[in-house]
Amino acid sequence: MTSPFDETALPELAQIRRLIEPANPHLQARVLCEITTGGQRLPVHAIALGNPDPALPAIGFFGGVHGLERIGTQVLIAYLQSLCARLPWDRLLHQQLDQLRMVFVPLINPGGFLRRTRANPAGVDLMRNAPIDADESPPFLLGGQRLSRNLPWYRGPDSAPMQAESAALCALVEAELLPRQFSLAIDCHSGFGLADRVWFPYAHTRRPMRHLPEVLALSEILDNAHVHHRYVVEPQSRQYLTHGDIWDHLHVHAPHVFIPLTLEMGSWLWVKKNPSQLFSRQGMFNPMVEHRQQRVLRRHAAWLDFMARAAASHALWQPHGDARDVAEQRALARWYSPPERR
Numbered sequence: 604m605t606s607p608f609d610e611t612a613l614p615e616l617a618q619i620r621r622l623i624e625p626a627n628p629h630l631q632a633r634v635l636c637e638i639t640t641g642g643q644r645l646p647v648h649a650i651a652l653g654n655p656d657p658a659l660p661a662i663g664f665f666g667g668v669h670g671l672e673r674i675g676t677q678v679l680i681a682y683l684q685s686l687c688a689r690l691p692w693d694r695l696l697h698q699q700l701d702q703l704r705m706v707f708v709p710l711i712n713p714g715g716f717l718r719r720t721r722a723n724p725a726g727v728d729l730m731r732n733a734p735i736d737a738d739e740s741p742p743f744l745l746g747g748q749r750l751s752r753n754l755p756w757y758r759g760p761d762s763a764p765m766q767a768e769s770a771a772l773c774a775l776v777e778a779e780l781l782p783r784q785f786s787l788a789i790d791c792h793s794g795f796g797l798a799d800r801v802w803f804p805y806a807h808t809r810r811p812m813r814h815l816p817e818v819l820a821l822s823e824i825l826d827n828a829h830v831h832h833r834y835v836v837e838p839q840s841r842q843y844l845t846h847g848d849i850w851d852h853l854h855v856h857a858p859h860v861f862i863p864l865t866l867e868m869g870s871w872l873w874v875k876k877n878p879s880q881l882f883s884r885q886g887m888f889n890p891m892v893e894h895r896q897q898r899v900l901r902r903h904a905a906w907l908d909f910m911a912r913a914a915a916s917h918a919l920w921q922p923h924g925d926a927r928d929v930a931e932q933r934a935l936a937r938w939y940s941p942p943e944r945r
């Protein structure tokens with residue numbers, strides 16, 4: 604099959620195609636939208652597996668929102684490859700899939716990947732593009748700006764519709780995740796800090812989100828099941844506020860329990876261990892040494908699998924009634940008390 608895009612310039616998109624092109628009765632793949640840039644037509648692929656029954660929980664895995672952060676897409680492709688390789692023989696995986704819907708959009712911004720830019724080909728930062736404003740002034744530029752598409756963190760023109768990639772992502776989440784009583788979303792990024800962080804909403808306000816007890820319960824089952832994990836779980840607002848966060852936008856309108864998490868893989872450690880990466884645009888956001896890249900792919904696979912199991916079994920750990928009130932108080936003390944009392 605001839606490819607409409609240059610596979611050497613976009614190896615991750617080629618990998619996704621190789622996963623979905625062989626007929627596989629367990630996978631449903633479709634193209635959410637197509638982005639045209641540099642004379643190439645680039646598809647945004649969605650891949651679903653598991654039970655579509657809307658009465659069941661779902662988990663969505665998302666990556667490649669930012670074109671420089673390739674490692675997030677690579678982590679998701681590695682996880683998806685592992686699932687596909689296990690489908691022919693893994694009975695326990697099929698039991699999980701009987702009780703869970705899994706959806707993947709591993710490469711949301713193929714134009715940014717091709718052009719090696721954080722933004723999409725229109726210069727818009729897809730993580731600043733949703734119609735939601737911060738309720739206090741976020742950091743200058745970083746928090747999202749409408750001054751110019753030539754500056755980073757551009758939100759897009761005022762009152763314009765969302766970019767095609769953002770709109771397609773919202774439509775998928777609204778169709779596959781939000782109608783369910785319980786859903787999780789994992790959006791994989793890199794580039795912030797030394798530690799691997801797991802951010803939950805909100806980014807537009809310092810106010811607590813309404814599913815705080817569920818987030819606390821989820822982080823506690825992670826702490827108990829993976830005692831040596833190093834993820835720092837916190838609301839994004841503890842680091843910085845932004846305009847236009849797509850997960851805030853989706854969460855605000857979610858009718859049921861919806862927990863969108865952003866995995867921010869700490870890339871500064873990769874740079875610290877290999878300072879020459881500082882001089883490479885890709886190097887700030889991706890491990891450049893092969894053994895380090897492999898370690899990153901391995902480490903997060905366990906966490907992604909844990910999250911899928913947690914979604915499938917949410918009824919067994921989700922707090923209710925008085926326990927939910929207690930969890931809320933503990934979550935407020937853990938994440939929202941003033942710094943001196945932390």
Ligand SMILES: [Zn+2]
Binds near residue numbers: 668669672792793794
């Ligand atoms: Zn990012």
